[in-house]
Amino acid sequence: MKDMKSDDMPAWKYLLSDIDFDEREKRAVSDVLDSKWLSMGKKTREFEERFSLYAGTPFALATTNCTTALHLALISLEIGKGDEVIVPSMTFVASSNAILYTGARPVFADILSLKHPLIDPGDVEKKITKRTKAIMVMHYAGYPCDMEKIQLLAKKNGLYIIEDAAHAVGSYYGDNMCGTIGDVGCFSFFANKNLPAGEGGMLVTRHQKVYERVSKLRSHGMTSLTWDRVKGHSYSYDVVDLGYNYRTTEITAAIGIAQLNKLDKNNKKRNELFGEYVKLLSKNKNIRIPFSSLEGRYARHLFPVILDQRIDRQSFMSKLKEQGVQTSIHYPPVHLFSYYKKILAGSQARGLNNSEEYGRRVVTLPMHPLLKKKDIRKICDCIEESF
Ligand SMILES: Cc1ncc(COP(=O)(O)O)c(C=O)c1O
Numbered sequence: 001m002k003d004m005k006s007d008d009m010p011a012w013k014y015l016l017s018d019i020d021f022d023e024r025e026k027r028a029v030s031d032v033l034d035s036k037w038l039s040m041g042k043k044t045r046e047f048e049e050r051f052s053l054y055a056g057t058p059f060a061l062a063t064t065n066c067t068t069a070l071h072l073a074l075i076s077l078e079i080g081k082g083d084e085v086i087v088p089s090m091t092f093v094a095s096s097n098a099i100l101y102t103g104a105r106p107v108f109a110d111i112l113s114l115k116h117p118l119i120d121p122g123d124v125e126k127k128i129t130k131r132t133k134a135i136m137v138m139h140y141a142g143y144p145c146d147m148e149k150i151q152l153l154a155k156k157n158g159l160y161i162i163e164d165a166a167h168a169v170g171s172y173y174g175d176n177m178c179g180t181i182g183d184v185g186c187f188s189f190f191a192n193k194n195l196p197a198g199e200g201g202m203l204v205t206r207h208q209k210v211y212e213r214v215s216k217l218r219s220h221g222m223t224s225l226t227w228d229r230v231k232g233h234s235y236s237y238d239v240v241d242l243g244y245n246y247r248t249t250e251i252t253a254a255i256g257i258a259q260l261n262k263l264d265k266n267n268k269k270r271n272e273l274f275g276e277y278v279k280l281l282s283k284n285k286n287i288r289i290p291f292s293s294l295e296g297r298y299a300r301h302l303f304p305v306i307l308d309q310r311i312d313r314q315s316f317m318s319k320l321k322e323q324g325v326q327t328s329i330h331y332p333p334v335h336l337f338s339y340y341k342k343i344l345a346g347s348q349a350r351g352l353n354n355s356e357e358y359g360r361r362v363v364t365l366p367m368h369p370l371l372k373k374k375d376i377r378k379i380c381d382c383i384e385e386s387f
Contacts, residue, residue: 012325012326015366016192025255028255038249051202051260057179058211060202062253064199069202079099085104085135085136086132090333095334108127111354114354117355145173147181147182161182166187166188167302170267180206183207187201218243218246287307289305306358331362336356
């Protein structure tokens with residue numbers, strides 16, 4: 001691993017995440033610069049087509065990022081003021097922020113357990129009210145939620161399903177890729193994701209109506225794009241909806257295509273690294289590894305571990321830092337953030353005990369496709385040293 005030394009960055013020997021870039025991404029970006037077409041155009045179309053084929057879904061639309069994709073997903077399903085959307089508290093704050101942008105209220109559901117930190121369908125059921133419009137699941141760390149139970153609940157109560165699949169590009173639930181099972185799925189191409197492009201997002205859906213509405217909403221509600229007009233497909237435009245500028249760039253799309261070509265190889269690599277971690281850590285009494293008993297095709301975006309209650313997390317993370325191992329916390333539960341406490345005044349955030357305990361005890365360890373098995377062995381030695 002390269003040492004990353006600069007004035008403002010510690011000398012990490014083992015980064016939490018890193019990117020598999022080479023000449024292919026450089027050439028892809030340079031081709032876009034040569035073309036002088038920088039905003040949404042032919043590369044974006046190609047990325048969307050390639051992504052929809054990869055995911056096995058009829059419609060895919062590129063956006064600025066996953067947060068804006070989630071926002072558009074909610075609006076396109078007519079969710080707004082007075083509505084409630086059930087979402088796990090064990091997620092990145094973007095999931096529930098997107099709900100708040102629409103004027104709807106996020107209602108937080110707990111996770112199943114520390115070993116299986118995914119939304120608990122039993123708790124979702126308890127939280128359904130007359131105002132509930134949708135369930136937003138989040139496939140944490142790249143592991144699929146129990147979509148069979150979620151689909152049953154949605155059907156019984158007439159609810160939409162939105163999948164926050166920011167962690168789950170290339171993860172499967174049975175024969176279907178995560179993100180393509182519910183009504184709308186949203187992906188992130190942020191710099192630390194499995195398909196990194198700097199920023200960027202993708203919304204997928206099987207509903208033509210959602211596709212048509214989102215195509216306009218992401219560009220000011222206009223009926224045609226600058227690209228269409230340059231190509232002579234259209235001379236003018238109308239504005240038929242209150243839209244946004246959630247367009248992406250050709251540079252993002254070009255990097256996205258190059259990364260999509262590497263995705264299966266890199267997810268396979270993550271899988272091997274996961275196996276090595278499990279082999280080396282499963283006998284360690286101080287650590288529990290979520291999802292270690294699951295077999296399947298998963299993106300393995302993060303490698304979270306749960307520390308024994310007696311272990312001081314801060315000092316464990318500091319000792320790893322001293323040895324050059326970068327760690328993080330995914331995630332502090334959303335309902336405990338000051339802003340959320342203030343706006344929800346506690347009423348929507350009861351009985352989230354598993355999420356709170358998980359948030360107190362989780363540590364995420366390095367996981368990315370540039371790591372080698374020998375790096376995992378070194379990291380595990382550092383972990384032993386830290387206890
Ligand atoms: C679970 C989850 N949802 C949504 C997002 C938002 O993605 P973006 O940064 O592309 O807006 C992230 C990003 O980290 C995430 O982890």
